[in-house]
Amino acid sequence: MTRVLRQFWPFWVFLGLAAVFAKALIGIDRGAIDPHAIQSPLLGKRAPEFDLPSVLDPTQRVRLQDSAGRYRVINVWGSWCVACKAEHEALLKLHLQQSIQFIGIDWKDDPSTALEYVRKLGNPYDAIADDQAGQVAIDYGVYGAPESFLISPQGIVLAKHTGPLTEAAFAAEFAPLMKPGATS
Amino acid sequence: MSARRGIAALVCGLWIVAALAIDAGEAFPDAPRQERYLALVHELRCVVCQNQTIADSNADLAADLRHQVRDRIARGESDEDIKRYLTDRYGDFILYDPPWSARSAVLWVAPALLLVVALVVIGRVIRARSSELNQEESS
Numbered sequence: 001m002t003r004v005l006r007q008f009w010p011f012w013v014f015l016g017l018a019a020v021f022a023k024a025l026i027g028i029d030r031g032a033i034d035p036h037a038i039q040s041p042l043l044g045k046r047a048p049e050f051d052l053p054s055v056l057d058p059t060q061r062v063r064l065q066d067s068a069g070r071y072r073v074i075n076v077w078g079s080w081c082v083a084c085k086a087e088h089e090a091l092l093k094l095h096l097q098q099s100i101q102f103i104g105i106d107w108k109d110d111p112s113t114a115l116e117y118v119r120k121l122g123n124p125y126d127a128i129a130d131d132q133a134g135q136v137a138i139d140y141g142v143y144g145a146p147e148s149f150l151i152s153p154q155g156i157v158l159a160k161h162t163g164p165l166t167e168a169a170f171a172a173e174f175a176p177l178m179k180p181g182a183t184s
Numbered sequence: 185m186s187a188r189r190g191i192a193a194l195v196c197g198l199w200i201v202a203a204l205a206i207d208a209g210e211a212f213p214d215a216p217r218q219e220r221y222l223a224l225v226h227e228l229r230c231v232v233c234q235n236q237t238i239a240d241s242n243a244d245l246a247a248d249l250r251h252q253v254r255d256r257i258a259r260g261e262s263d264e265d266i267k268r269y270l271t272d273r274y275g276d277f278i279l280y281d282p283p284w285s286a287r288s289a290v291l292w293v294a295p296a297l298l299l300v301v302a303l304v305v306i307g308r309v310i311r312a313r314s315s316e317l318n319q320e321e322s323s
Binding site for chain 1: 231232234244245248249252271272273274275277
């Protein structure tokens, strides 16, 4: 028995490596592993401040500090973004259920098209900031819409979700990080 | 023949123009800053199309990152400032030449380690074979 183990050791090493790679490939196939995902270095750090014109009312400004003291979800989206349409229903529901601020960052978009979009499909946001230049998106390390960040009342980035936000993803990734009582 | 050559030259010319036309014109009129700009954009990864530098990619985000680099050079920031600004947001992944860290150390050391392991294994196999041969000869 030990002789067989010893004699064929390169084969066992190969088998071990094959198992590791197979596990990763199956994980990617099932969506459990995203090889393109980049861990955000912003987690645990202060969320970048911004001060942008409002899409809902161009005479107003949208600032992160306006919602200080509350949990906030910052959602980077655009009316041009197909995957954002997929998360829109979930955002509307979450906004109704959760007593937290939803701030939309309208990324590299025409604000009038964005306005039409939320008028037609419903507006899940308390405020929408017009980031035509894409500066705030880069400040947040965004590489594709939609991306969502959970910000603490003190302004710390608690979590980041890449891709469409779902109710399940919110419950699994965001909700456990929020302490009850501090939500309003 | 020469017509063919002419067409080939034209196609090559167009291709080169297309490759250079990612940004119309140079970022800076002066050579030192233009060189810094080119060096930086060739060191930074396009995070959307992950196997290209932001110099080679015509993705929207790559263009935004090039503008970011250009604006920051124009404001007088150093190369280190600009790289730190981007790695603070995108992580070391945005650098094509990632620095030493606890996480990347394995990647840097692994090839050398594997080479040592391979040499040890080869050495052992050769010694085992030659001793087998010696035994056969002596018996």
